[in-house]
Amino acid sequence: MDRVKKIFRLIHLFVWVLFTLLVGFQLRSETDALWRTTTTGFIATCLYVFYSHFYLLTQYTSQRKGRGYWLRLAGIVLTGPVPFLLFHQKPFDFGYYFMHLFTVFIFLFLSWLARVTENLVLNTIKKEQLEKQAVEAELHYLKSQINPHFLFNTLNNIHTLVYKQAPAAPEAVTHLASLMRYMIYESNAATVPLTREMDYVRDYVSLQQLRYKQSPVVDLQIAGQTASYSIAPLLFIHLLENAYKHSPARLAPGDLKVRVELKDDNLAFRVQNPIGKNAAHPPEEPGGIGLPNVRKRLALLYPNQHTLVIQNTGETFTITLTIYGLHSPAHERKAHLHNH
Structure with missing residues (x-):
């Protein structure tokens, strides 16, 4: 001014x-x-x-x-x-x-x-500055919700392993340290390399796998070069967490299917899980703040630049998030956000 x-x-x-x-x-x-x-x-x-x-x-x-x-x-x-x-x-x-x-x-x-x-x-x-401050405050609030929400669930898992004196408990602590390092120090940036975000997803999957005795229950496949893309941090974790939450207690190898497809400037992240018969909440309206939080963050960060499609066949539940124009510079997306 x-x-x-x-x-x-x-x-x-x-x-x-x-x-x-x-x-x-x-x-x-x-x-x-x-x-x-x-x-x-x-x-x-x-x-x-x-x-x-x-x-x-x-x-x-x-x-x-x-x-x-x-x-x-x-x-x-x-x-x-x-x-x-x-x-x-x-x-x-x-x-x-x-x-x-x-x-x-x-x-x-x-x-x-x-x-x-x-x-x-x-x-x-002055109006643009106030709108920018309001958007940044909203994003800060939404991201502040992510850390305790995820940490609560993860600590519950580790508590169970420690209580059972499972040999995998130290490994779980190591994975948690890696996850927290990303969440506390790296996720404060407006965007992060997609490669780093996918490493975070893999760490999360590895930590969750400690709950299962079978071979990996998650079938994760990535098509495309993640190194050339950047994305807002912590967008995928709630979609994956939602899949675990509403799946049956027992999962066979590959029951949870995670697909990441990169083509041109578009990214599609799809998670599919079987529906548990005794799920506490319907997948479309999950408990907690997961999907509503994701919707709000997407509306703020990628207005008119994304789609979030939910499909429920009765046997499987699929969420597909598509983000368009990821190669557009971050400052252009911010300018678009502030002007609207």
Whole structure:
């Protein structure tokens, strides 16, 4: 905001210097012997009227001006030609006085136009800053929900392993440390490499696999080069967590199917799981904050740039998240977000 105000001050200075030079050259070309004093008096009148009214408008910003505004405006109109007459070095002349009233009204209008323009620009910038702060606050709130929500479930799993004195407990702690390192230190960025996000998903799958004695219950396949893509962090974890939550207690190898497909600038993340008969909540309306959180974050981060499709066949539950235009720079997506 201060930078914009400085730019306006420089514009004022440039315009007044240019205007003064034009007036001086014009009067000098008319072979006026007193062109210097005439120019000085005329510019003094213009400056006095313009900035007296300009700063008066800063005190009376409402559309319905008070009595104080109109009294002060009348004072500016009556005293407007005085600077010119003082520099003119001639006896007071009512003809000159009334002639310069026309100049007074012109610069009253110009000062009003300048104040309205500056207010419009400054208010627009202020509005965009407030919207940006609101969006960032909302995103911070949603991300703050992710950590305790996921941590609660993971600690429950580790607690069970420790209680049973399972040999896999140390391995679980190691995986949790890796997950927390990503969540605390790396996920604060606006975007992260997709490769790193997929490493996080693999760590999560490895940690969950400790609950099962069978071969890996998750069939994870990635088609495409993840190294060239970036994405908002922690978008996929709730979709995968939802699949575990609403699956049967016993899962056969490959029952949970996770597919990541990268083509052109589009990313499709699909999770499919069998539906448990005794699930505590319907998959479409899961308990906790998982899917509602994902929907809110997607609406803020990828407006008009994603689809989230849910399919329930009665036997399987599939969620497909597609994000378009991932190669667009992050600042362009943020600009789009702030303007909406």
